[in-house]
Amino acid sequence: MILNAKDRPGQAGSGVVIVLAGAAVGAAALLVTLRQGVTGWSFALAFGLLIAVGEMVQFRVDRSRNRAPIATSAALGYAMLRGPAVSEPPDLAQVIAITGVATIIGILPRLVAGLWWDMVISSRRVLSVACAAGIFMLVTPDRLYWNGSWTHAVPLTGGMLLAVLSAGVLDAVIGAGQDTERYDRPFPAALRDELVVMGRIGMAMGISSILLAAATSLIGLWAPPLVVVPLLMTQFAFRRYASAQRTYRTTVRSMARSTEIAGFSSPGQSSRTATLAVAMGHDLGLTPSRMEALEYAALLAGVGQLALADPSPGGASLLRGREDRQRAAEIGAEVIERSGVLDHVAEIVRHSSDPYRHGRASNAAIPLESGIVNVALAYEQLVGEGSGQAPAKALESIGLGIGAEYDPVVFESLRRVVNRGFCF
Numbered sequence: 001m002i003l004n005a006k007d008r009p010g011q012a013g014s015g016v017v018i019v020l021a022g023a024a025v026g027a028a029a030l031l032v033t034l035r036q037g038v039t040g041w042s043f044a045l046a047f048g049l050l051i052a053v054g055e056m057v058q059f060r061v062d063r064s065r066n067r068a069p070i071a072t073s074a075a076l077g078y079a080m081l082r083g084p085a086v087s088e089p090p091d092l093a094q095v096i097a098i099t100g101v102a103t104i105i106g107i108l109p110r111l112v113a114g115l116w117w118d119m120v121i122s123s124r125r126v127l128s129v130a131c132a133a134g135i136f137m138l139v140t141p142d143r144l145y146w147n148g149s150w151t152h153a154v155p156l157t158g159g160m161l162l163a164v165l166s167a168g169v170l171d172a173v174i175g176a177g178q179d180t181e182r183y184d185r186p187f188p189a190a191l192r193d194e195l196v197v198m199g200r201i202g203m204a205m206g207i208s209s210i211l212l213a214a215a216t217s218l219i220g221l222w223a224p225p226l227v228v229v230p231l232l233m234t235q236f237a238f239r240r241y242a243s244a245q246r247t248y249r250t251t252v253r254s255m256a257r258s259t260e261i262a263g264f265s266s267p268g269q270s271s272r273t274a275t276l277a278v279a280m281g282h283d284l285g286l287t288p289s290r291m292e293a294l295e296y297a298a299l300l301a302g303v304g305q306l307a308l309a310d311p312s313p314g315g316a317s318l319l320r321g322r323e324d325r326q327r328a329a330e331i332g333a334e335v336i337e338r339s340g341v342l343d344h345v346a347e348i349v350r351h352s353s354d355p356y357r358h359g360r361a362s363n364a365a366i367p368l369e370s371g372i373v374n375v376a377l378a379y380e381q382l383v384g385e386g387s388g389q390a391p392a393k394a395l396e397s398i399g400l401g402i403g404a405e406y407d408p409v410v411f412e413s414l415r416r417v418v419n420r421g422f423c424f
Contacts, residue, residue: 022123030100043081044098047102049102050070052103067121069205071106073206074209074228076164081216084218127171132167145217160210161210164210172194173194175190185283186285193288273298273376279417280417283413296342297370300349325353329350332346347370348367354374357405372410375407379398399411
């Protein structure tokens with residue numbers, strides 16, 4: 001089980017609040033539904049089963065969040081049933097209750113099997129579905145249903161789109177708030193990235209939910225299998241992609257360890273440098289694609305040292321002359337380019353030892369990420385394992401090179417990250 005908020009010790013606020021809010025809304029809806037009784041049992045069971053199965057086969061699309069597209073599409077579709085095949089559309093409380101109960105049922109097998117799951121993501125789904133159901137029922141009167149006329153079809157479609165959009169925006173805002181707390185990211189940058197994810201995966205889930213609701217409303221329970229099968233194929237493709245990405249990251253980390261094995265860097269140096277670089281990237285609001293390239297570049301920044309005659313003592317490349325460091329960076333970039341898929345990472349590594357005054361200060365084409373790797377590596381070599389300098393002393397030492405060796409913007413980011421309590 002994963003509770004996202006615990007990623008940062010002492011800051012369990014947002015994750016706990018989201019879980020408690022989802023539990024409170026779900027419990028209240030369940031009590032109301034039990035009191036009023038469930039309407040349309042066949043549809044409640046069918047969609048509840050889809051939600052449970054979708055929750056059971058959820059997968060991680062990146063390193064921080066799980067997705068359950070079938071569960072989300074089914075829950076949103078159930079909230080928007082309105083047509084001749086559905087004699088009694090579910091009310092708001094019933095939609096939330098079925099979603100919450102089915103989510104718990106789907107989680108139980110994963111819990112028993114010891115599989116990874118995310119309580120916060122599941123709670124966010126309950127809240128976003130509640131928002132979508134509320135919006136849909138607010139803007140579409142009961143007299144509007146699928147009856148074959150344009151006067152009903154157009155406003156119904158508009159209401160569905162508005163409901164799906166509201167669910168996506170709410171989930172994006174909650175997710176951005178979480179990222180801001182967990183990674184100290186600027187909220188606008190975190191919201192931008194969440195909206196990008198919503199536009200990619202969320203759009204597919206939203207369209208599927210609309211198709212599922214419209215088809216089921218018109219032809220009944222024959223529709224869900226027809227809509228869900230293509231969604232299953234899409235999910236399978238996403239899972240294969242996610243698996244390939246995990247293998248890719250493992251390969252990069254194995255390459256990074258080659259310098260440690262050869263004695264050209266201290267144990268864990270590349271990993272520590274990458275951790276700090278990623279923290280600074282979050283602070284500066286880099287996009288996910290740039291963050292990934294930054295992490296790979298920080299991990300692989302020392303690969304070029306393998307071409308040098310002797311290893312630096314303890315991996316301290318700062319003890320080498322500038323010519324040696326830039327030559328190692330160039331060789332490292334050439335090695336990375338041979339992979340054929342990491343050219344953007346190679347460009348970052350190529351300029352990671354360039355002094356700021358003669359590099360990015362006069363050439364805006366040089367990536368900001370190169371300056372981040374440069375500063376992160378310098379800080380790690382001063383503070384990292386076996387180095388012994390205190391963070392304040394290391395900041396003072398690096399600060400002497402502001403404007404000449406180090407990018408002032410990047411150094412200020414380092415200062416903020418360290419002052420917030422960053423440690424290796």
